[in-house]
Amino acid sequence: MQTLIQNKTHRILIVDDEVIITTQLQDYFENMEYQVVGIAxxxxxxxxxxxxxxxxxxxMDIVMPDSDLDGITAAGMIREELDIPVVFLTAYGGEKILERAKSVEPYGFVIKPFQGDELKAAIEVALYRKQAESQLKASEEQYRSVVDSATEAIITIDIKMRIIFWNRAAEMMFGYSQTEASGQHFTFLITERFRQTIINEMDRMVLTEESDYIGKTTETIAIRKDGTEFPMEFSLASWIIRDEIFFTIIARNITERKKVESMKSDFVSLVSHQLKTPVSGILGCIDNMLKGLTGKLSPQQIEYLRVMQDISKRNYRIISDLLNISRIERGVISMNIKPANLDEIVDLAVREHKDNIESKGLKLNIMKSDNHISVMADQDKMVEALNNVIHNAYKFTEKGSISIIVKRTREYGSVEIHDTGSGIPANQKNSLFQRKQIFKGAPSTHGGCGLGLYIAHQFMQLQKGNILVKSKVGKGATFIFEIPLSN
Amino acid sequence: MAKGNVLIVEDETVFRLIYRGVLENEGFQVIEAEDGKKGWELAKSKHPDLILLDLVLPGLTGYEVLEKVRNHEETKDIPVVVFSVLGESKDIDKAIDLGANYYRTKGIDSPTNIVGIIEDLIDNKESKPE
Incomplete structure (x- = not known):
């Protein structure tokens, strides 16, 4: 029984030179189920x-005349060495003593003479505070050990981008010690050719409090102390303490991941080559035959060849779509954005469909702007995005026309593709560009796998452009492509 | 009268067949190589008016053949049309940087569309003042 109570009770040491007080205190505490472990x-x-x-x-009593050490000095030493909370018990001794007592950061004061309740309250508060501090300390230690054992570099910078904290992983990753790194501008870790971009974006972040970096990961190339480079990914969080803004950067070396990505990309290219080669070979043979290169054909032979051509084209598009999806989903799609002529892009996209549109009896109107519109685009991806929409336009239009309008707006080069087809019901508009379309309902009777608009949308976004749709049932549909102008 | 000699460097039989058909129908003479090494040798020995070059080839790749053609005194002015299923912009840029005159992606597009481009390139070369 005894031991059980001991475990539960708080253990107290009483320090006072007056026996009458220590005896009184001992009785008092033992009645309250504290354990008095000693009297000094x-x-x-x-x-x-x-x-x-x-x-x-x-x-602890403060004034103990017989002693070399008074209570304050003793409390200071105990605090240093043992980290045990001390509550002073003292007759009021004037401001001077009070000031000295404060300097050893006691957990409480009880002024003699005192009431039992006051003593109890002071002790309880001190014990509670000690417990709270221990918990905080433990959580700080835990935090520190997480930061220290993290494989990611964790770097804290101030508003001027100067490094103020740097964990062990950062030392390993960049080769600078905490002392060498501290005070340096964060971007000295970025290789020179990417440095300015990051400086600009961080300046913007400080000025406008918004940034592409916050809550997202950004890839760049970092440089170590020894001058070697590595691909790095980082994310950034901002926090405010006493009106000062700080940023914490978490950075990761992504060399291995980049290797895997490049292998995946190679694999996709290989499959693309292997699947597309036979289909485009078959299409070429059919085309030559239909053009009469292999001799005169009977009407029936022509009909057979046309059917074969349609199926092969559809097959080719499905392969293209699936490969594009695979690239988009794996994030291995490579964009090559540079100035391009929007009229040329439209010509390339239209060329593929001109025959099909006209053979369906539809009118094809193309209206270009008089001026040459130079846009920032990946030409192939832009052509493919337009292709997918033009293809849909005539697939869903039985009579009337397909109109394509190229023009310049304030920020964008724009291409409008208008058809006179069945239109798109309002409830389908929102999901039009989404991936989940693929899983809905029966396979499309129009051929293809319904991925065209998703791909077009993804491609436009990757080019920092956009695709919008306007449509009313029975009144056709208009798809508007917007692509940033160059300069 | 033949409009000119075209060398097709292409490992896939079907594409040699298709483009030979298209070009002979238009009055060109066609010679063929089924790998990069043979293609480069024929470029040197036959000195064609134009080379139609695939990129993915055994032996030497199309890029390597193109580089050799452009760095050799007797072949450096021969127009080269690259055609490939590799349709990524980076492949096209690489070929153009190495000195290809035109890049064509093998796909759905009709093979006969290449005739106009070939005629233009051969005519331009002949009318170029020396």
């Missing part, structure tokens, strides 16, 4: 007993 009469004894008994709390 002077500072020296107090330290000795604190070392031996490791009490939870010490109640």
């Amino acid at each position: 009469n002077n500072g020296k004894e107090a330290i000795k007993m604190a070392r031996e008994k490791k009490p939870d709390i010490i109640l």
Whole structure:
């Protein structure tokens, strides 16, 4: 029984040179189920007993005339060495003593003469505070060990981008010690050719409090102390403490991932080559035959060849779509954005469909702007995005026309593709560009796998452009492509 | 009268067949190589008026053949049309940087569309003042 109670009760050391007080206190505490682990009469004894008994709390008199050490000095030493909370018990001794007592950061004061309740409250508060501090300390230690053992570099910078904290992984990753790194502008870790971009974006972040970097990961090339480079990914969080803004950067070396990505990309190219070659071979043979290169054909032979051509084209588009999806989803799609002529892009896209549109009896109107419109685009991806929409336009239009309008707006080069087909119901508009379309309903009777608009949308976004749709059922549909102008 | 000699460097039989058909129908003479090494040798020995060059080839790749053609005194002015299923912009840029005159992606597009381009390139070369 005894031990059980001991475990639950708080252990207290009483330090006072007056026997009458210590006896009184001992009785008082034992009635309240504290365990008095010792009574010291002077500072020296107090330290000795604190070392031996490791009490939870010490109640300490300040003025102890017989002692070399007064209560304040003893409390200071105990605090340093043992981290045990001390509550002072003292007759009021004037401002001077009070100031000195404060300097050792006691957990409380009880002024003699005191009431039992006051004493109890002071002890309880001190114990509670000690417990809260221990928890905070433990959580700080935990935090620090997470930061130290993290494989990611964790770097804290101030508003001027100067490094103020840098963990062990950062030392390993960049080759600079905390001392060498501290005070440096964060971007000294970025290789020179990417440095300015990052400086600009971070400046923008500080000025406007918004940034592409916050809450997202950004890829760049980092440079180590020894001058070697590596691909790095980082994310950034901002926080405010006492009105000052800080940023914490978490950076990761992505060399291995880049290797895997490049292997995946090679694999996709290989499959693309292997699947597309036979289909485009068959299409070429059919085309030559239909053009009469292999001799005159009967009407029936022509009909057979046309059917074969349609199927092969559809097959080719499905392969293209699936490969594009695979590239988009794996994030291995390579964009090559540079100035391009929008009229040429439209010509390339239209060329493929001209025959089909006209053979369906539809009118094809193309309206270009008089001026040459130069846009920032990946020409192939832009052609493919337009292709997918033009293909849909005539697939869903039985009579009337397909109109394509090329023009310049304030920020964009724009291409409008208008058809006179069945139109798109309002409830389908929102999901039009989404991937989940693929899983809905029966396979399309129009051929293809319904991925065209998703791909077109993805491609436009990757080029920092956009695709919009306007449509009313029975009144056709208009798809508007917007692509940033160059300069 | 023949409009000119075209060397087709292409490992896939079907594309040699298709483009030979298209070009002979238009009055060109066609010679063929089924790998990069043979293609480069024929470019040197036969000195064609134009080379139609695939990129993915055994032996030497199309890029390597193109590089050799452009770096050799007797072949450096021969127009080269690259055609490939590799349709990524980076492949096209690489070929153009190495000195290809035109890049064509093998796909759905009709093979006969290449005739106009070939005629233009051969005519331009002949009318070029020396």
